[in-house]
Amino acid sequence: MIHKPLDTTSLMQRLDQRSRDIFREIVEGYLATGEPVGSRTLSKSGIALSPASIRNVMADLTDLGLLESPHISAGRAPTHTGLRLFVDGFLEIGEPTRADRQEIDDRLKSAGTDIEAVMGEASGILSGLTGGAGLVSSPTRDAIVRHAEFVPLGGKEAICVLVTEDGDVENRIIDIPEGLPITTLMEAGNYLSTRVRGRTLSEVTNAIREELRTHRAALDQAASSLVEQGLAQWGGESPGRGRSLIVRGRANLLEDAQAAEDLDRVRQLFNELERQQSLLDILDTTREADGVRLFIGSENQLFPLSGSSVIVAPYMGGGKQVIGALGVIGPTRLNYARVIPMVDYTAKVVGEILTARRKKDAKG
Template sequence: MADNSEILSLMQRLDQRSRNIFREIVEGYLATGEPVGSRTLSKAGIALSPASIRNVMADLTELGLLDAPHISAGRAPTHKGLRLFVDGFLEYGDPSREDKRQIDDRLAAAGTEIEAVLGEASDILSGLAGGAGLVASPARDAAVRHVEFVPLAGGDALCVLVTEDGDVENRILKVPDGLPATSLIEAGNYLSTRLKGRTLAEASAEVRAELQERRAMLDAATTALVEAGLADWGGDAPGRGRSLIVRGRANLLEDAKAAQDLDRVRQLFNELERQQSLLEILDTTREAGGVRLFIGSENRLFPLSGSSVIVAPYMGGTKQVIGALGVIGPTRLNYARVIPMVDYTAKVVGDILSHRRGKDGK
């Protein structure tokens, strides 16, 4: 990301005429995705001849703020130019009334289960922003209160984990055909006893060691179920079982007009599969304490994909950052709309999760 001194230096080098032309070019590009030419600018009300406008455009190009992406007389902003526009020109406030209404209504309808709320948040961001919605679930640092395995149809079982702070999270596991209900009960009782009052990270390694040494005195089927539950919850893995919800990948294809654009989207899709790396990107909001924007090469995970990432933290009942959410999309995102939208969604998600825990009294 460009630092404030660089932005200030660039602003000081632009006179009012250059600023007006630069703003028109960037706003035109963000609206259409196409380079903006001198004739378009003259028709937009710039009181200069096309030749004079072209001279200013050449100066802006020399500064690294504009580029000619195709064989065209028009210009489009570079990533450096977009950063200058966002930091030096863009004005944004709260989301629109309609955006707020959709975010409020849809998140309220999602209920209070964490996974449902986070999944809906990812859907909302994807739909309203026109990119892919990213939501990182909270790290599971709370102590476990209870574990239960519930039989489902089709050879599945629902593993329910309840933490001391009131979170209830579910996972669906495959179980062997004909596994008796007593094995499900025994597996749940065993894990509840071993994990109660401890975090998954603290206890899972010890439980696995006990299983391997056969000190648990469980039958083979129950042992396999306990091991499957531990593996699925990932209690001793990096991130302590955190997950990443990505919705709206198809939106990223809509702006891919040329072969090179499709190549960048394919690369981006590959990067989206690297869950741990994405979680690390979202975690940068913990230090920033607010919305962060990465444009193009500023993002070390997607430096060649031509994408922008906007992320914001959400907080739990103790007003500590517990997760993050955001949007990834083309660099011509509507920043004035999307930045406040991401920030507002993060606040609403945090309020819902905080209210849920407070209501449970845990």
């Protein structure tokens, strides 16, 4: 379920049981308090070693790049590499608590089936329950197509109709030459429907345009123009065009800042949060993953210097196809054991709500 950009297996093999116990205590203490953990604290936590022996192990873990001393003290905190090792090798991911599930269910269901309302509520839920900033991208139109056709409206207009495998029906009005024969509309619709059926528009758009450009398609100029308009209306020129992103809880990131350098990192993060397309690109990486993805610190190319963690998960429409994503941005000391399953569960509920809405629209 978790993205693994590092070879944490080999790192784990270099740690004996004593090193693993001390490393785990340090990380758990840091995640709970946000403060470095010292040898004296560890010696009082039940580890049967002297402070001097613990310090030796801490020095070894520091040499491996798993710990660092962020302040002038004897305490240590996990590096981003150390956090990745902890998540991959030590963290037990379960289900959200009953209270968290109940709140997510109640609040999302109260939002109804309006897409914007569901997105806004989901982002607010993630922000409020995790203490970070919640992110939710609107669903894409890039679903598998069942049928396409052009229907005349009279005069100089026609409707381009697209029906997806999950039952979603979308219409776009396009301009056509006055007096265009119905047979031309049917020809264009049959051509487009045959080539996209069972696939997504993004998969076939370039191939169709190349076929039209090189005159391999058995279509006259008027029908070819209709097909081009249909592709353009459905976002073929810019996949994801028209999508939106809702961000809630920016203030939470400020509250977590504890020093001047923290504030600088948060300001930089705020600047990056304004780059909506870049955020959509990060969320869209979930299309290539099986479930939740986690980026810690520099693993995330969008926020490499912000000292942040990003947890994202896809939500799906009918047919188990990814149509969008949601997630959380927060400090690297997020409560991963709680936040990861919460993000995953929220994505599942959002997908169920949107799928139910589309089925209802298709019947209506």
